[in-house]
Amino acid sequence: MMKKQLKYIALVFGLLSGFTQANLGLPISVGNTVQEMDKLLRNQLTNDQLRELAQRFLQAGDLRTAFNTMHILALKDDRRAQLDLGRFYFRGDGVAQDYGKAYWWFSEAAEKGSAMALTNLGILYAGGYGIKKNLPHAISLLEKAASANDSHAMLVLGMLYYNEDKIKSLSKAFRWLEKGAKRGNEEAIFRLALMYERGEGTKRNRPMAISIYKDLIAQKSRFSEEAKERLEMLSDNYN
Numbered sequence: 001m002m003k004k005q006l007k008y009i010a011l012v013f014g015l016l017s018g019f020t021q022a023n024l025g026l027p028i029s030v031g032n033t034v035q036e037m038d039k040l041l042r043n044q045l046t047n048d049q050l051r052e053l054a055q056r057f058l059q060a061g062d063l064r065t066a067f068n069t070m071h072i073l074a075l076k077d078d079r080r081a082q083l084d085l086g087r088f089y090f091r092g093d094g095v096a097q098d099y100g101k102a103y104w105w106f107s108e109a110a111e112k113g114s115a116m117a118l119t120n121l122g123i124l125y126a127g128g129y130g131i132k133k134n135l136p137h138a139i140s141l142l143e144k145a146a147s148a149n150d151s152h153a154m155l156v157l158g159m160l161y162y163n164e165d166k167i168k169s170l171s172k173a174f175r176w177l178e179k180g181a182k183r184g185n186e187e188a189i190f191r192l193a194l195m196y197e198r199g200e201g202t203k204r205n206r207p208m209a210i211s212i213y214k215d216l217i218a219q220k221s222r223f224s225e226e227a228k229e230r231l232e233m234l235s236d237n238y239n
Contacts, residue, residue, distance in 0.1 A: 047078055063094030074105065079112040086120060090129070099130025115148035119156065126160055135160070135167060146179070154180030155188045162191075162200075174201030190216060190223040197230065210234060 045053065050073045057066035067088050073081035086105035089098045103124055109117035118141050124131055125138035139160070145153035158177035161169045174195050180188030189212060195201050197209035213227035221227070 047073055047076065047081075051078075051081070063088075065094075067094035074108075077112070079109045079114050079117070082106075082109040082112070083114050083117050083120075086117070090120075099124065103130055115145045115150040116152065118142070118145035118148075119150050119153040122153065123156060126156070126164075135164065139167070146176070149183060151180045151183035151185035151188065154183065155185050155191075158188060158191065170195070170201035172201075186216070186221045186223055190221070190226060193227070193230070197234070206234065 050069055054066045054069040054073070057063075057069060067085070070081045070084050070088070074085045082105045086102045086109065087093070088095055089102035089105065091097065103121070106117045106120045106124070110121055122138045122142035122145065123129070125134045125141065127133070139157070142153045142157050142160075146157060154176050158173045158175075158180060160173075161167060161176060162173035174192070177188045177192045177195065181192045193209045193212035193216075196205045196212070198204065210231065213231050216227040217224045217231075
């Protein structure tokens, strides 16, 4: 069960980057794309042009060509591309799923200073994806990423301390989720509200939980529907 929970976190949060979150509303012009592909074959595109071209292919649903384009950029030691290539391999987007290669590309990006790559490596070690599970090393990597203000690392640390029996500590889970929430991580905010509601790792504070749920709804958060469900349940319990 824990591995499935970690995988959800990894796919939705830890394994994202500026490339996957970018605005993909770029129109694809056949003529322009042919010219760009010609330049691509001649190795005449800049890094920014390669990234934009990859975004266009991603928008069009051509994951394989997007992967191939990012692969060229990754080989040019672009750490963002290396991070995204790790995501492609982890999820099997446009390429056969390969945790080993995901690990390799995340390591390359981490060596160049990517905090998110450190988070992704921490997730791989925590879940045992393609490597032997090693919680102490996972915690070390995630804490290093968290010290660089990666809110995803804070979220994953909170979830590990909440779910993993060997290191379970609700007080630590609460503290890490609180840190992630202060950095604006929406899942950390939602899970922090759950802990306030239930009195886990902190004194029960349902008014605080209700306030957070209402804020998530007002902000049209990705967790607004879950927040509505929690508010309804709290209302039913009070009645």
